[in-house]
Amino acid sequence: MSRRLQRLALSGTILLAATVLTACAGNPAEPVETVDPVGTWGDVAATGEPSLVLGDDGSLTGTDGCNRLIGTWTAEADTVAFVEVASTRMLCEGVDTWLSTLATGTIEGDTLTVHDESGEEIGTLERASDDAAAPSATPSTAPDADPALFIGTWGTESADTAPGEPFIVIAADGTASGNDGCNGFGNKVWVVEGDTVEFSGGIQTLIGCDDVDQWLGRAASATVDGDTMTFFDESGTEIGALPRTA
Numbered sequence: 001m002s003r004r005l006q007r008l009a010l011s012g013t014i015l016l017a018a019t020v021l022t023a024c025a026g027n028p029a030e031p032v033e034t035v036d037p038v039g040t041w042g043d044v045a046a047t048g049e050p051s052l053v054l055g056d057d058g059s060l061t062g063t064d065g066c067n068r069l070i071g072t073w074t075a076e077a078d079t080v081a082f083v084e085v086a087s088t089r090m091l092c093e094g095v096d097t098w099l100s101t102l103a104t105g106t107i108e109g110d111t112l113t114v115h116d117e118s119g120e121e122i123g124t125l126e127r128a129s130d131d132a133a134a135p136s137a138t139p140s141t142a143p144d145a146d147p148a149l150f151i152g153t154w155g156t157e158s159a160d161t162a163p164g165e166p167f168i169v170i171a172a173d174g175t176a177s178g179n180d181g182c183n184g185f186g187n188k189v190w191v192v193e194g195d196t197v198e199f200s201g202g203i204q205t206l207i208g209c210d211d212v213d214q215w216l217g218r219a220a221s222a223t224v225d226g227d228t229m230t231f232f233d234e235s236g237t238e239i240g241a242l243p244r245t246a
Contacts (some may be wrong), residue, residue, distance in 0.1 A: 035107045037073065037080045041125035047187065047201045048092070050099035052112075052125060063187065064099040066092035066203055080105040080112075093206050098123045133206060147172075150190070150197045150222070153246035154229045164209070166216035166242065168229075171195070181218035182209030197222050215239045 042051030042062075052062035054073055060082060062069040071085030082102045103117040110127040155167030155178070168178035170190060176199060177186035188202035198221045218239055219231040227244040 033077075034075050035078055035080065037075055037105070037107060037112065039114075039127055039129070040129040041112045041127055043128060045189070045201075048095050050097075050123070050125065052099070053188060054080075060098070063203075064095075064097040066095045066097050067100060068186065069100070069102075078106055080107065092203055095203070099125075147192050149224050150192065150229070152244055154242040154244055155216075156245060164212045166214075166240070167245070168216065168219075168242065176202070178216070180204075180212075180214040182212045182214050183207050183217060185217065195223055197224075216242075 019049045021096065031211050034055050037054045038056045040051065040053050043049055044051045044053070044063075048065045050063060050065045050103070052060065052069070054060055058072045058074065059067065060071040067087040069085055070085045072083045074083060075082045081104050083232055085102060099114065104115045104119075105164060106113050106115075112125045112127065113121055114123050114125065116122050127241075138163075150170050151172050153167065153169050156165050157167045157169060157178075166179060166181045170176045174189060174191070175186075176188040176190050177184075180234045183205040185202050185204040188199050190197050190199050192198075199219055204217060204238055216231065216239075218233045220234040221236075222231045224227050228241050229242045229244070231239050233239050
């Protein structure tokens with residue numbers, strides 16, 4: 001091939017390359033839309049089941065079916081990162097606490113697939129709501145009920161200062177938690193029927209404690225007289241009483 005033909009061939013190659021580069025530069029890849037994980041994932045009312053509530057302020061709350069979870073989240077492209085998630089340390093027999101090892105998640109439709117730190121898939125949660133707050137129990141179910149009568153702390157709320165002593169905290173959101181003097185419990189739902197508060201559901205640790213009367217763990221209902229709450233088991237038998245402390 002003559003030098004003139006070689007120069008023409010080289011010029012054509014350069015022109016073709018420039019044309020390809022120009023075309024690529026003019027059509028950049030479309031950015032991946034960042035997922036929106038805000039809402040409730042899983043059934044927050046199901047005892048022993050995991051769930052997450054991801055707030056629009058980046059907050060994270062939830063449960064692994066046994067322990068409470070709290071932390072924050074961030075999202076980039078199609079990945080949700082769960083940041084500095086802390087949890088309580090209760091032991092619950094028969095509960096698979098897979099959600100406690102959450103690190104990241106991906107969303108497809110209404111399914112949140114959760115991965116651990118190694119990137120391994122550990123489970124999925126279905127979107128229950130787009131709301132950034134978990135639905136709470138209804139604390140009152142009767143027209144003449146007065147939920148405020150029951151809300152507060154009953155007993156000594158500290159296992160450190162009063163080991164072996166029971167207490168219960170009845171919250172305004174319709175849940176109750178506490179300790180029977182040995183085992184912690186939480187996620188109990190309470191409703192008021194007339195002058196009686198009734199408890200249901202919840203999770204509890206299963207530690208063995210010698211010489212501790214764990215009567216509060218059997219409480220199914222309670223009544224209030226002044227600053228004293230009296231508790232009853234499922235048969236309606238009185239099992240104990242606690243003073244209001246807060």
